[in-house]
Amino acid sequence: MTAEYQVHGSVAVITLSNPPVNGLGLATRTAAVAGIRQALQDEAVKAIVITGAGKAFSGGADIKEFNSPKALTEPTLHTLINVVEQSSKPVVAAIHSVCMGGGLELALGCNYRVASPGAQMALPEVKLGILPGAGGTQRLPRVLGLEMALNMIVSGTPVLSEKLAGTALFDEVTAPGVDLLTAAVAFATKVAEVRPLPKVRERKVDYPNHEAFLQFSRNTVQAMSGPFPAPLKCVEAVAAAVTMKFDDGLKFERELFMQLVQSPESKALRHAFFAERVASKVPDVPSDTPVRTIAKAAIVGAGTMGGGIAMNFANAGIPVTLLETKQEALDKGLATIRKNYENTVKKGKLTQDKAEQRIALVSGTLAYADIAQADIVIEAVFEELGVKEAVFKQLDDVMKPGAILASNTSTLDLDKIAAFTKRPQDVIGTHFFSPANVMKLLEIVRGAQTGKDVLATALALSKKLKKTGVVSGVCDGFIGNRMIEQYVRQAGFLLEEGCLPEQVDKAVEKFGFAMGPFRMGDLAGNDIGWAIRKRRYVEKPDVTYSKTADLLCELGRYGQKTGAGWYDYKPGDRKAYASEQVNAMIIQHSSEIGVTRRTISDREIVERLVYALVNEGARILEEGIALRASDIDMVYLTGYGFPLFRGGPMFYADTVGLPNVLDSIAGYARGRHGEAWTPAPLLVKLAGEGKGFNG
Numbered sequence: 001m002t003a004e005y006q007v008h009g010s011v012a013v014i015t016l017s018n019p020p021v022n023g024l025g026l027a028t029r030t031a032a033v034a035g036i037r038q039a040l041q042d043e044a045v046k047a048i049v050i051t052g053a054g055k056a057f058s059g060g061a062d063i064k065e066f067n068s069p070k071a072l073t074e075p076t077l078h079t080l081i082n083v084v085e086q087s088s089k090p091v092v093a094a095i096h097s098v099c100m101g102g103g104l105e106l107a108l109g110c111n112y113r114v115a116s117p118g119a120q121m122a123l124p125e126v127k128l129g130i131l132p133g134a135g136g137t138q139r140l141p142r143v144l145g146l147e148m149a150l151n152m153i154v155s156g157t158p159v160l161s162e163k164l165a166g167t168a169l170f171d172e173v174t175a176p177g178v179d180l181l182t183a184a185v186a187f188a189t190k191v192a193e194v195r196p197l198p199k200v201r202e203r204k205v206d207y208p209n210h211e212a213f214l215q216f217s218r219n220t221v222q223a224m225s226g227p228f229p230a231p232l233k234c235v236e237a238v239a240a241a242v243t244m245k246f247d248d249g250l251k252f253e254r255e256l257f258m259q260l261v262q263s264p265e266s267k268a269l270r271h272a273f274f275a276e277r278v279a280s281k282v283p284d285v286p287s288d289t290p291v292r293t294i295a296k297a298a299i300v301g302a303g304t305m306g307g308g309i310a311m312n313f314a315n316a317g318i319p320v321t322l323l324e325t326k327q328e329a330l331d332k333g334l335a336t337i338r339k340n341y342e343n344t345v346k347k348g349k350l351t352q353d354k355a356e357q358r359i360a361l362v363s364g365t366l367a368y369a370d371i372a373q374a375d376i377v378i379e380a381v382f383e384e385l386g387v388k389e390a391v392f393k394q395l396d397d398v399m400k401p402g403a404i405l406a407s408n409t410s411t412l413d414l415d416k417i418a419a420f421t422k423r424p425q426d427v428i429g430t431h432f433f434s435p436a437n438v439m440k441l442l443e444i445v446r447g448a449q450t451g452k453d454v455l456a457t458a459l460a461l462s463k464k465l466k467k468t469g470v471v472s473g474v475c476d477g478f479i480g481n482r483m484i485e486q487y488v489r490q491a492g493f494l495l496e497e498g499c500l501p502e503q504v505d506k507a508v509e510k511f512g513f514a515m516g517p518f519r520m521g522d523l524a525g526n527d528i529g530w531a532i533r534k535r536r537y538v539e540k541p542d543v544t545y546s547k548t549a550d551l552l553c554e555l556g557r558y559g560q561k562t563g564a565g566w567y568d569y570k571p572g573d574r575k576a577y578a579s580e581q582v583n584a585m586i587i588q589h590s591s592e593i594g595v596t597r598r599t600i601s602d603r604e605i606v607e608r609l610v611y612a613l614v615n616e617g618a619r620i621l622e623e624g625i626a627l628r629a630s631d632i633d634m635v636y637l638t639g640y641g642f643p644l645f646r647g648g649p650m651f652y653a654d655t656v657g658l659p660n661v662l663d664s665i666a667g668y669a670r671g672r673h674g675e676a677w678t679p680a681p682l683l684v685k686l687a688g689e690g691k692g693f694n695g
Contacts, residue, residue, distance in 0.1 A: 003031030004053070005038060010046040011188045012039035013181065021059030022052040024077055024102045026070045028062075033075045033083050040089060047188035048087065050110065051094035051181060052103075057119070060101020063128065063270060066261060077102050077134045081109035085199060090191050094184035095119050095161065105132060108139035111197045114172045114187050115161040116180040121169075124156035128273060129230045129266030129645075133257030135201075137237035138249045142203040143168040146210060150238045154221055154231050168203070201246045214239045227512065227645045228265050264655055268647030271694065272637055275630035275648070279470050280459050282627065289456040292402065294464075298323060298371035299378050300391055302333025302364065305408055306380035308436025311337060312465045314358040315437070321371050322364045330364045337362055340437065368398045376404040376461070378430055383531065385412055389420050396421035404454055406430040407445075411477045411532055414447045424449040428458050431478060432467075433639045434524065441639030442467035443478055468638045473625040476536075480635045482620060483649075485536075486612040486676070488529065491517040492546025493673050494605060495586050498597040501566040502578050507602035508609060512643025517609070519576050520641075521549070522565035527558040544673055548589055552582065595672075607664050613649040614661060618680035621650075621693065629693035654692035662687045 002025075004015040014035035016022040024032075032050070039045045052058050065071040075083070084091050084106065093107035095115040100122040107113050115121075123132045123140065131137060132153065141149035144167050152159060165173040174183045207213060217235050225231040233256045240249035260266050281287075297313045297320040299306045306322060313320035314337075324330035341355040371377060377399060379391050388407065395405050405427045407417050418427035429445025442462045446455055455471070462469030472478040477485055494504055505516025521529060530553040533545060552566065559565035560574060567576035590597050617632045626632050633648020646652045653661050662679060669677035686692065 002028040003035055005035045007042070007045060008049075008185045009189065010044060010192065011049055011185045012042065012045045012047075013049045013051065013185065014039070015051050015053050016058055017053040019054055021056040021098055022054070022103070023059055023062040024080070024106065025062035025065060026073055029075045029077060029080045033080055036083055036087060036091070040087065045089065046192035047089055048091045049094050049181070049184045049188050050084070050091060050106070051184065052096070056098035056103070057093070057095045058100075058103025058106060059098050060103045060105075060124075061134070063273070066270065077105070081106055081134055084109045085201065087111075087197075090188065090194065090197055092184055092188045092191070094180050095121075096180050099161075100124055100158070101132065101136075102134055105134040105136045105139070108135065108143065108169075108200050111199065112171045112187065112191060113169060114174065114180070114184045115170050116174050116178070117160070117162045117176055119161035120158040121152075121161055121164060122156060122158035123153050124158070126154060126156040126230045126234055127269065129228060129263060129269040130260045131230060131234045131237050131253070131257055133254060133261075135250055135253070137234065137253050138241045138246060139200045140169075141205045141238055141241040142200050146205055146207040146213065146238070146242060149241075150217060150235065153238060154217075154234045205242045207242060210242050214242070227643075229263060230260050230266065233260055265645045267655075268645050268651060271630065271633070271647045271651050272644060275634045275637075276468055278628070279468060279631050279634050280463070282455065282459070282471055285452045285456050285459075290453050291457040291460050292375065292404065292453060294318065294375045294404075294457065294461055296374045297321075297376050297378070298374035299380055300371075300395070301380035302330050303380065304336075305432060305434060305436055306378075307333045307337050307340075308434065308438075309378055309380055309408065309432050310362050311340065311358070311437035312432070312467070314361040316464050316466070317361070318464075319361045319363070321374065322362065323368065323371055324364065324366060327366060330366065334362065334364050368394050372398045373400055374403060376406060376457075378406040378408055380408040380432075383410060383412065383528070385416065388412065388417050392417055392420040392427075396423065402426070404428060404457060406458070408432055409445075410481050413476070414445045414474045415449075418447045418449060425451040426454060428454050429472075429474075429478070430458060431472075431480075433480075439639060440466075440468045441480075441635060442469045443480060443635065443639070444469050444471050445474060445478055446471055447474055468634055470631050470634050471627060473623070475620075475623070475625050476539075479617075479620055479626050479632055480639050482625075483613045483616045483632070483636075484640065486616045487609050488517055488521075488549075489545060489676060490608045490612045492548055493676075494600060494608065495548045496546050496590050496593065496595050497672060498590075498600045499605065500578070500583050500586060502576075503600075503602075504605055504609075505576075507605040510602065511606045511610070512646055514641030518566035522559035522567055522569075522576065525559050525561060526553055526565050544675065547593075548586055551585060551589060555581075555585075557582070608668060610649060610652065611661055611665055611668075612676070614653040615665060615677070615680050615683060617650050618683040618686075618693070622680065622682040650693040654694055658683060658687035658692060659690075 002018045004017050006013045018028045039048045091110045092112045093110040096119050098120050123136045125132050221231045221235050237253045237256050240252045297318050299310050300323045302322040302324045310320045310322055338359055341359055344350040345352050345355045381387050381391055407429050410431055414429045418424035428450050431443035433439035433441045444458045459469050491504055501518035505519050508516040557564040563569050568579045620626050629650040632650050636642035636648050642648055665677050665679050
């Protein structure tokens with residue numbers, strides 16, 4: 001059932017019923033129109049109330065229908081709103097909980113609106129790279145005024161109903177505790193005989209000197225929206241509400257909507273929206289898999305990563321204990337956490353009281369026995385298997401039965417780590433990204449013997465910690481770092497062949513990355529990559545690397561933490577300054593290995609770095625390390641600064657066309673280090689079939 005029909009006295013109540021948020025898909029629209037027509041034909045019915053079942057009035061259009069015949073199949077959302085607006089009997093929207101997108105547009109088509117306090121009102125379409133396409137840009141300014149409506153539409157940010165009380169959006173906001181449906185039916189009964197029926201479309205938008213305000217808005221939005229076209233189009237659509245007749249404005253809004261829905265930026269944002277939601281779905285771990293209770297946590301290691309991970313638990317209200325081997329290291333870790341919270345308070349993002357509450361949830365110890373009763377313990381020590389072995393053997397001895405033993409390893413074999421214990425079913429990888437209290441990604445590594453309930457618990461925990469959890473199988477580097485190895489390899493080869501760090505970084509940042517590979521190395525610490533390469537030189541002697549990064553580390557230039565890396569840094573200044581010493585070292589190295597340096601285009605830089613990611617991503621997908629291509633995209637969008645408007649490396653490859661990607665790879669395979677460009681079999685297969693990674 002997608003809409004229920006009941007009669008309360010002389011009022012027909014149509015309840016949208018399409019869990020979880022009463023999305024306005026075709027079946028729901030059809031049932032709602034049928035309900036309105038039934039009410040219009042019943043002489044005993046004098047007024048109509050539309051509301052939503054469960055936890056929403058309506059979350060809006062079903063975006064799974066975008067670009068599908070269903071979106072254009074009658075009754076469309078426009079048709080539903082038109083049927084409501086043209087009703088000969090008053091229609092009252094009874095709004096609660098969530099009223100967003102098409103849901104708010106439907107409410108604006110009603111004659112009256114009654115809301116309960118705490119309802120979230122929003123037109124969030126801009127976050128999907130589009131604009132409200134069913135009259136929202138034309139009707140909302142008519143009830144809220146130009147300025148408030150424009151702010152809501154351009155930002156997409158929800159506003160609570162009580163903050164909009166007193167505007168023409170609502171005819172009534174009920175008092176807390178009052179039953180909304182009872183109040184809405186009483187209101188509908190009261191206005192049943194009122195004529196003419198009020199319509200939002202017939203209101204005017206009055207704003208003195210609107211031309212100046214709109215031009216100011218255009219300038220501001222253009223400066224802030226970067227590569228995304230939707231925010232500026234929102235301004236133009238809202239401007240039409242002031243300057244055009246209603247029907248002309250509606251037509252103009254539709255034209256802009258159709259332009260945006262076909263834009264690569266909107267397609268990328270919609271891909272990311274669905275990718276985030278599907279990432280938590282694991283085919284052999286049903287949604288009703290029992291999860292373990294996580295009421296207490298512990299972290300082994302109070303360094304940068306350990307402290308950041310601890311803050312995640314404190315932010316979620318979960319007590320957490322930091323374990324260190326030395327008091328000095330523990331004190332430093334706890335002090336850093338306090339300082340981080342104090343800085344957040346100074347920025348106005350947290351109250352002093354809440355900061356103190358969170359700090360109070362973090363404790364420290366030097367004894368393993370003190371963490372024995374934790375429900376989950378996360379190891380965050382140095383990335384060396386021998387160090388991990390010592391920790392996990394200790395944890396196996398002291399942790400209570402049923403505790404989850406997690407590793408924050410970024411590259412090491414989780415199955416080997418699990419084998420250090422007598423409970424491999426309780427071992428899982430929880431790879432946080434630095435800074436752990438900020439970055440959204442949590443790479444959840446599933447070992448060969450990891451229990452399904454442990455995996456389900458880790459996925460549930462990622463949501464509680466406000467992370468995007470992505471499941472990976474076991475391999476060297478998992479999804480993210482295995483791919484980044486190929487990206488960094490190409491960056492090194494580019495230095496040998498003719499580039500300098502700033503050229504590579506600028507080209508990649510112009511493409512849209514938050515940070516180029518060399519600035520990223522300086523931020524993360526070049527010594528970390530050096531330690532991983534030393535291990536790989538032994539384990540993978542046939543894989544070639546540029547030696548420039550090793551030479552850099554031999555100079556002690558580990559990055560920002562030493563004040564010198566690929567770039568020079570000044571005390572208290574994180575800005576990267578080109579280093580004459582490093583650039584001279586790179587040029588000298590090219591000469592020593594007999595490479596004649598050449599001019600390299602920005603296009604070649606971007607293609608080599610991005611297609612290296614894509615090619616390795618295809619191998620990861622084929623091997624089953626990642627469950628789906630969109631999971632790889634989520635790893636890169638949320639953990640590695642891949643440009644959101646390009647949708648992730650695998651989605652970007654689909655937009656370029658896999659045959660074109662394959663042609664470029666074949667060209668680079670004929671150059672220096674051609675062995676790094678052996679195309680992944682899956683890439684060859686899909687390109688030959690004219691398919692993409694995402695179907």
